[in-house]
Amino acid sequence: MSHLLAVRGLVVQAPARGLKIIDGIDLSLDRGETLGLVGESGCGKSMTCYAIAGALPRGIARTGGSITLQDDADGGTGSPAKPSVAMIFQDPTSSLNPVHTIGHYLESALYRHQGLRGNDARLEAMRLLERVGIDRAKSRLRAYPHQFSGGMNQRVMIAHALAAKPRLLIADEPTTALDVTTQAQILYLLEELRAETGMALLIVSHDLGVIARLADRAAVMYCGKIVETAPIGALLERPAHPYARALIDCMPTIDPDDLEPPTPIAGSVPLLDNLPAGCHFHPRCDRGGRDCVSAYPAPARIGPGHAASCYHPVRP
Amino acid sequence: MFGFVLARLLRSLIVLFATVTFVFIVLRLSGDPAQQMLSDIATPEALAAFRTQWGLDRSIAEQYLLYLANAFQGNFGTSFADGREVFTVIGERVPKTLSVTVPAFLLTMLIGIPAGILAAVRRETAADKAVMAGAVVGYSIPNFLLGVALIYLFAVWLRVLPSSGSSTWQHAILPVATLVLAGAATISRFTRSTLIDVLGQPYIAAARADGIPEREIILRHALPNAAIPLVTMLGFGAGGMLGGAVFVETVFAWPGLGSGFVRAVNSGDLNVVQAMILTFTAFMVSINLTVDILYAALNPKIRLGNHDAS
Numbered sequence: 122m123s124h125l126l127a128v129r130g131l132v133v134q135a136p137a138r139g140l141k142i143i144d145g146i147d148l149s150l151d152r153g154e155t156l157g158l159v160g161e162s163g164c165g166k167s168m169t170c171y172a173i174a175g176a177l178p179r180g181i182a183r184t185g186g187s188i189t190l191q192d193d194a195d196g197g198t199g200s201p202a203k204p205s206v207a208m209i210f211q212d213p214t215s216s217l218n219p220v221h222t223i224g225h226y227l228e229s230a231l232y233r234h235q236g237l238r239g240n241d242a243r244l245e246a247m248r249l250l251e252r253v254g255i256d257r258a259k260s261r262l263r264a265y266p267h268q269f270s271g272g273m274n275q276r277v278m279i280a281h282a283l284a285a286k287p288r289l290l291i292a293d294e295p296t297t298a299l300d301v302t303t304q305a306q307i308l309y310l311l312e313e314l315r316a317e318t319g320m321a322l323l324i325v326s327h328d329l330g331v332i333a334r335l336a337d338r339a340a341v342m343y344c345g346k347i348v349e350t351a352p353i354g355a356l357l358e359r360p361a362h363p364y365a366r367a368l369i370d371c372m373p374t375i376d377p378d379d380l381e382p383p384t385p386i387a388g389s390v391p392l393l394d395n396l397p398a399g400c401h402f403h404p405r406c407d408r409g410g411r412d413c414v415s416a417y418p419a420p421a422r423i424g425p426g427h428a429a430s431c432y433h434p435v436r437p
Numbered sequence: 438m439f440g441f442v443l444a445r446l447l448r449s450l451i452v453l454f455a456t457v458t459f460v461f462i463v464l465r466l467s468g469d470p471a472q473q474m475l476s477d478i479a480t481p482e483a484l485a486a487f488r489t490q491w492g493l494d495r496s497i498a499e500q501y502l503l504y505l506a507n508a509f510q511g512n513f514g515t516s517f518a519d520g521r522e523v524f525t526v527i528g529e530r531v532p533k534t535l536s537v538t539v540p541a542f543l544l545t546m547l548i549g550i551p552a553g554i555l556a557a558v559r560r561e562t563a564a565d566k567a568v569m570a571g572a573v574v575g576y577s578i579p580n581f582l583l584g585v586a587l588i589y590l591f592a593v594w595l596r597v598l599p600s601s602g603s604s605t606w607q608h609a610i611l612p613v614a615t616l617v618l619a620g621a622a623t624i625s626r627f628t629r630s631t632l633i634d635v636l637g638q639p640y641i642a643a644a645r646a647d648g649i650p651e652r653e654i655i656l657r658h659a660l661p662n663a664a665i666p667l668v669t670m671l672g673f674g675a676g677g678m679l680g681g682a683v684f685v686e687t688v689f690a691w692p693g694l695g696s697g698f699v700r701a702v703n704s705g706d707l708n709v710v711q712a713m714i715l716t717f718t719a720f721m722v723s724i725n726l727t728v729d730i731l732y733a734a735l736n737p738k739i740r741l742g743n744h745d746a747s
């Protein structure tokens with residue numbers, strides 16, 4: 122059986138400036154699976170999402186590779202319909218149109234994706250709002266986004282995503298703009314909905330804690346490339362790429378016995394128009410050898426479902 | 438919403454009152470109307486008689502209170518020049534001014550807004566550059582110069598349109614064109630930049646990610662947001678039309694409020710000047726009031742405030 126989502130050799134560029142924002146990445150996602158995409162700001166996580174959702178901003182285009190979405194779970198007779206993809210965003214309040222009511226937002230999505238209108242659409246919108254944990258749904262349909270908190274607006278965005286009955290939900294930094302308690306509620310809601318609907322979830326975050334909580338597998342991105350993919354447990358316990366290990370070392374802990382401050386990664390992310398030759402991470406890496414500057418390392422198998430693009434992977 | 442409109446109406450009345458007071462005092466401090474009205478060779482007796490006739494020999498405070506008392510009874514005085522009621526004088530000029538400014542304003546919107554939308558949507562293409570080049574030209578040439586240039590081109594050289602007067606509808610074409618060129622230039626530039634700003638907002642990216650067709654994104658998602666600042670700008674535009682009428686009516690000898698105002702100021706006809714400024718202010722105040730109401734109607738943040746609606 123094929124994957125729900127298969128990304129092969131994806132290249133995304135800003136052609137006007139010749140920059141490669143994403144440089145040949147491979148990703149796959151099965152039905153009902155949660156994949157975490159982690160990395161620093163500017164590594165191409167969000168662009169990967171936009172490319173998969175088919176909504177790259179103007180001036181940026183996919184120039185290579187393929188993105189295949191296929192849902193043949195029930196036999197795949199003939200040509201199966203393209204499974205629907207929905208997306209939620211980092212800053213929920215500014216991702217909602219300020220002049221449209223919550224009701225208008227949800228009902229127009231329900232019309233577009235399910236053909237519901239009038240009373241049917243309103244009832245379904247109310248049901249969705251209640252499902253994502255917004256009470257007094259009937260009166261809330263008349264509200265505008267500026268009257269809601271960030272957490273409530275993210276719930277509205279999730280309800281809107283559900284209106285598309287997605288087989289794949291892309292969540293681009295869904296909790297970054299929210300405070301910690303709200304963050305936990307939204308993550309819990311996403312996990313619950315994934316289990317309930319059987320959709321797959323692609324969750325992007327720079328926060329490994331968020332990824333650790335939800336994801337079955339994770340991919341670590343650096344400078345437009347995926348440097349390591351692994352089941353989440355293996356990644357957290359036995360990171361093989363020095364960058365992945367460094368990211369994990371950056372995570373603060375709340376263990377009172379662990380008095381070590383988090384270790385920052387030396388240096389800063391290189392600019393896309395001035396990437397180091399060979400492995401892009403080598404100037405910031407403490408394991409570098411001569412081979413690191415010669416050519417970009419191919420992914421090497423570390424364990425089951427675990428691969429890293431490094432000539433000198435960390436071995437346990 | 439009702440309280441909002443009431444508060445704005447009260448504020449408008451205060452503005453009108455303040456304008457009357459300010460204009461009254463400033464006009465009386467800036468030169469002698471008797472000397473301006475009569476000629477340089479008028480005898481001192483004639484000047485004194487003129488001042489007594491119009492009450493100009495009393496103190497400014499006295500004149501002001503008398504003016505206010507009469508104004509509240511709807512009497513704004515008579516013209517020094519021909520003794521007619523000032524609002525009779527103004528009343529025959531207002532329709533003339535409106536017959537130029539109203540079509541000019543409508544055409545400004547009809548041309549400026551679509552041109553701005555086109556430039557924003559086809560950003561960085563030939564269409565955008567053509568619209569913006571036209572806008573720069575229209576925006577940088579002053580009204581009076583443009584008026585004279587149009588007279589030269591269409592009346593003197595091509596001989597297809599009349600250059601001055603107001604007897605036929607053809608006479609209105611050049612004055613309207615002058616006002617529209619400048620107005621549409623401003624509005625198209627502003628529409629373009631506002632729409633480009635709105636199209637860069639995260640909710641537009643979210644709408645695109647949701648697969649909504651581009652046409653619908655522009656019409657239903659971007660334009661309602663761009664309309665909010667645009668309404669303010671259109672208010673300025675409408676006010677600018679009235680201001681521009683002062684120049685344009687003078688250039689084209691169009692007998693409206695603007696040219697009448699210039700004539701009244703030159704001849705020192707204080708009562709007419711005062712009443713005309715009051716009329717201009719009343720127009721401005723009603724434009725602002727309309728803008729405020731439209732702004733609230735278009736912007737839920739103003740209409741509803743920040744509290745949860747439920």
